[in-house]
Amino acid sequence: MESIRMLRGDNVMRILxxxxxxxxxxxxxxxxxxxxxxxxxxxxxxxxxxxxxHPAAPREPITAEPRTATASPV
Structure with a gap:
């Protein structure tokens, strides 16, 4: 299997x-x-x-809190 590399560079923008x-x-x-x-x-x-x-320094990972399903009353 061929490895996939992420594009890097001075003009690279991405959304993840x-x-x-x-x-x-x-x-x-x-x-x-x-x-x-x-x-x-x-x-x-x-x-x-x-x-x-406003560039972040130092780079820290952004984490999201998991969403939980809420039961609606019957």
């Missing part, structure tokens, strides 16, 4: 799904990150670089 959540994380090539529920606001933010971008 945060497992066990309904959240997406956008990461700009400058290192700034943002979490949203929909991809459109993330792409608008990414493409507006540098407006609103």
């Amino acid at each position: 799904w945060l497992p066990d959540s309904d959240l997406l994380e956008g990461e700009c090539h400058c290192g700034a990150r943002r979490v949203e529920e929909a991809p459109a606001p993330l792409w608008e933010w990414l493409l507006a670089h540098p407006e609103g971008h």
Whole structure:
């Protein structure tokens, strides 16, 4: 099986799904990150670089709290 490598570079922006959540994380090539529920606001933010971008330092993983199902009363 061929290994898959993640593209890196000065102009790479990406949006990743945060497992066990309904959240997406956008990461700009400058290192700034943002979490949203929909991809459109993330792409608008990414493409507006540098407006609103504040690179995180040091880089810390973003974790999402798992959603739990709630039973509705019958």
